[in-house]
Amino acid sequence: MLKKFFERLTNWELWPFALIYFPISFVWVWYMIRSRAFWFFTPSNPTIAFGGFEGEGKKEMYDQLPPHTVPRTIYIMHDLSFEEVKKKLELAGFTYPFIVKPDVGMKGILFRKIDSEDQLKKYHERIPVEYIVQDLVELPVEVSVFYFRHPSAQKGTVSGFINKELLHVIGNGADTLQQLIANHPRAKHRMLEMQHRHAHRFERVIEKDHIFYLSYAGNHNRGAHFTNLRNEIDENLHHVFDELSHYSKHFYYGRYDIKTTSIEDLKQGKNFVILEYNGCGAEPNHIYDCNMSLGEAYREILKHWKALFEISKHNNRHGFPYWNFQRGYRFLKQSQQHFKLLQKYD
Known part of the structure; x- marks a missing residue:
């Protein structure tokens, strides 16, 4: 027990999220002051609710990506009868196994691989919110790509590229x-x-x-192991994500979670599937599992916050206003209530 405690104490990656971010939180407050907006980040991805900071639905994201780059997905209301659920699955052509997760989800909560009708029935009877059924993508390589682009620029920056190994x-x-x-x-x-x-x-x-x-969720908070692929970032990779950014029109800042046949295929823009697009609430998860000191991690986080501020400021000046305090507060409160509900049933 003492050994575990010492490991957690000396490895900043095991610290609570709030403890890691507290020492640099004043920078976030400074951007609020400069923007004169509490929710200064909301115009960063103006076609996603709250800029994708929290509480956005996956349908919002999938509808703005090239159809061939996302998994087959259907949406299930939690109060449907199970017979109706089975009919929807049959009409869409789903067979076991497949993935289920809340449409509005976070941190891999209630993310499950379903292998049988019995498992699906138990999940459907338990989950209290709308959820999605999605193809189980079994491509061998899972990666995250963090990308941001200033709206006035044609080309953006792939700032992070990692390989994910599930726990x-x-x-x-x-x-x-x-x-x-x-x-x-x-x-x-x-x-x-x-x-x-x-x-x-x-x-x-x-x-x-x-x-x-x-765990089948490739998140750091679900124990996934990351390997930094920064040496693989090149012009080809930038070209792929520049094209995605322009296709969706207003995806300027966030992280793509992807499965692909190989790193080289991804660079060529083929044989990959986008599992998730995480907007301005996405953490630059390439700070983990790459032997960064806490100071180096802070520099990387602050670089991304600066880009977020600049993108949001520009979009605010060009027709996408900051959310006012009341609107943002109500949305965040609803999102947090939703999150607590998901945790209760996870």
Whole structure:
């Protein structure tokens, strides 16, 4: 227990989000003052609610991307009868397995891989909000690309490029799942979450060399491991994301989560699927798992905040006003209530 505590104390990446960001929060406040707007970021992506900071629906995002770049997706109201859900799946041509997640979701909460009708029925009966059914994209490489572009410029900047490895353990034919988790460098710090998700499997001995995924959400807060691919950033990669930015007209700042056959194919603009586009609330997650000091991470975050401020200021001057305090407050309050509801049922 003491060893775990010392690891968390000395590794800033394991600190709570609020603790990491508190020392630089005055910069965010300074941008509010300069903009004379509490929600100065809202025009950054003007066609997404709240600029994509929080609480936006996935439909908003998917509708603004090239259709061939996003997974097949249908939307399910939580109060439909299960027979109606099955009919919708059949009409859309879905077969098991597939992915389900809330239309308005965050941090991988209620993200599930569904392998059977029984699993879907339990999920549908439990989830309290509209959700999406989506193809399980099984391309071998999962990456995140952070991109921003000033609205007056034709070309933008790929500021971050990482490979994602989902949180998993590998069986040795002797240890139980609980033992494998307890010995995993990241999963051991998430034992409460692991108990919630996998307690019914804890006594199972995982076969030798079998990969057991503890989470299918490729988020840092869900334990995914990142590998920095900054050396792969080149003109070809910039060209792909410049084209996406111009296609959607007003995607100026955010992070794309993508699956692809290979890094080279992505650079050629082929064989990739966009799982998510995260707007101005997206964290530059390339600060993690790349041996950055806390000071270096702060410099990277502040670089992105400056770009966010400049993009938002320009858009505010060109027909996309800042949200007023009342509007933003109401939206954020609703979003936080929604988030608490999702957490309750996760």
